[in-house]
Amino acid sequence: MSHAPQHLEAARYTWGGDEFLFVEISESMSLAANFKANAMAARLAARAIDGVVDICPANASLLVRFDPDTVPPDELESLVREVEEEVAHLSEQTLETRIIEIPVWYDDPYTRETGARFRKGHQRPEGTDLDFAAEENGLSSPQEFIRKHHESPWLVSMVGFVAGLPFMFQIVPHEDQLEVPKYLSPRTDTPPLTVGHGGCFACIYSVRGAGGYQMFGIAAAPIFDPAQKLADFSDFMIFFRPGDIVKFKPIDEDEYTAIQAEVEAGTFTYRQTPVTFDLQKALTDPSAHNRDILEKLNGI
C-alpha cells in the first residue's frame, strides 16, 4: 500500500585489500536490500567454499573475508556473482526466522543518568534523548515516540560493531520510519543493554563502551553472555542473528526487577517462536504482515 517493492540494481563489487570482498547491494537502506544481503550470505555459506573465512551480511551490503592463497580474488568474485544471480531469480522471497520479545524499561533512571552526563554538546542539551527523538519525528510527546517504537516489530538487519550488537530496522512503511540523528560527538560511555537509535536504526548495546546513538531505555536481559549461563545461550554466547524479528515489550520497574532476579537465578528465557518473514508482504501490506507474526508470538 505504502510503496511498491523496490527493484534493486545489480550490486557493486569492490575490494577491501587482498582479504576482503565488499558487495554494496544498495546505497540506501531498505528491507529489500537487507533481504538480499542475508539471502546472499546464507547461500554463500551453504556453498562452504574453501578459503572463505567470514561472511558478514550488513544492512545493505555484504563483506566476505577470504584467504587469497586458497581462493583467488577473481574466482571468489565469480562465485559471489553467481550467488547474486541465484538470489535475483528466487520465486519466493521468504525467510524462516523467529520473533523474539525483548522487554525494555523505557525512560528508566539509569538511561536518564547516562544521558544527563553527556548533555553538553547534545543537539538538545536541556532535555532528554527521548524528548529530542519525539521532536525530530514531529510527535507530541516522548510517550508517543515510545509507543511507536514498541508497537511495530523490527528486523535485525545486521549484527556487529562490537560482539553481538543488533542493528534493527522497523518493519513499517517508509514514511513511518523513526529517524533520529546520532550524537554530534560520540559518548565515551554507554551502559550495556542500552536501547539506542541512530538514523533509521535501533540497536541494543551488547557491551559497555563508546556510542553515538540516542538512548531511550534499557533491555532487562542479556544479549551477550560469554559465560553462557542462560539456556538461550547454551549453543552460542551471542543471542541475535541477522533476520531475527524483535518485538519490544515496555516494562516497568517491578517487571524489570523480576526479570533481573530470573537472570541472576539462571532461569530467564526469552519468549520466542518461529515465523516466516515474507518480503513482498512486508513491503506491500506491513500492517497485515506484522499482525500475523505478532499473533504467533501472542499465541505461545
Place this chain on the structure above:
Amino acid sequence: MAFDILEPGLATSVQDRGRFGYYNVGIPQGGAMDQLSASMANALVGNTADDAVLECAYLGPRFTTDTDAVIAVTGAPVEVRVNGTPVDEWSRLSLAAGDEVSFGMLSGGTRYYIAVQGGIDVPVVLGSRSTYTLGALGGFQGRALKAGDTVPVGAPSGSGPAMDVIPENLRPVHAKEVTVRILPGLYDHRLTAEGMETLVSAAWKLTPVADRMGLRYSGPDLEWKPRIQPFGAGSDPSNIVDAGYAIGSIQVPGGKEPIVLHRDAVSGGGYAMVATVISADMDVVARSAPGTLTHFEPVTMEQALAARADAAEVRRAVWA
C-alpha cells in the same frame, strides 16, 4: 608452571594468531598486532606459530617464573633484564625458577612480545587464546594483566627451537618514517580526485590515538564529493548506511584524520572507507609509534598478492 605478575605494564595481554570466523557477529580477529615479531618469538623458544604469547605496549611487565623456563623477547627495541642484568632481545633466554624479568624504556616502535616454551596456556575461546578486551573474552580472564595475576604456561609441545637468534637481516625495522601500501577501493569513488590525491601524496603523522582497534593519522583534510545522502546513511558526506568494515580499511570521518582499523576493529559502522592496507603491511602499521610519518602508497591487487607472497617467504625462512 606459571608467571607471577608483579607489575602488569601498560597494556599487557595474551595474544596468538587470532580468532577467525566470528566477525559476522562483531567479534574481531584480534591476535598479535605485529604478527611477524610474535611468530619469531615463538620460533626462538621452539613453539608452534599457533602458541599464545604476551603482547606488551610501551611499558612492559615485571614478573617471576615459578619453574625453569625458556623465553624470548622480540618486537620493538627495548631493554630486557633478567634479575636486573640486561640480556638480548631476538634470542633464546633460559630462566631458572625464581628469576625476575623486567623491561626498560622503548627506543622505538610500540609493541614487543614475550614467548615462553609451551606457550601461555589460557583457555581457548572460540578457537583462540587472544584477548578481546571489549567483549571480556579470551586471554587471561578477558582482560589485560594485573599485578598479582598468575599466568599459566603450557607444557612444551613443539619440535624444538627453529633458531637460536633471529638474524639481523630478518628482524623487522621500527622506523620513524614508513611507507604503507594500500589498495584503493570500497567507497573511494565518494572522494573527489583531489581528495584521493591528498591521501596518497601527503605525509601522515600517527597521532597518540592509536590502539589495537585502530590508528588515527593527522594531516590535511580530504574532500568528499557533495551529494544528497541516501536514506539511512546519515547527514555527513562521509557517512554510509552502516556496513561491514574490512580489517585494515581506512575511513575518514568528516574528511579529517584518517583511521586505519587494526586487529581489534569494530566490525562495522557508518563511515565510508576509501582504501585498505594490504595484508603484508598490517605489521608495518602495528609497529608505528605516534609521530611516525606515514606515506600511503596505492598498489594493485596483483602487487598486493605479490607482497603477500614475499611476506610468506620471510615466515618460511624463520620456520624452515
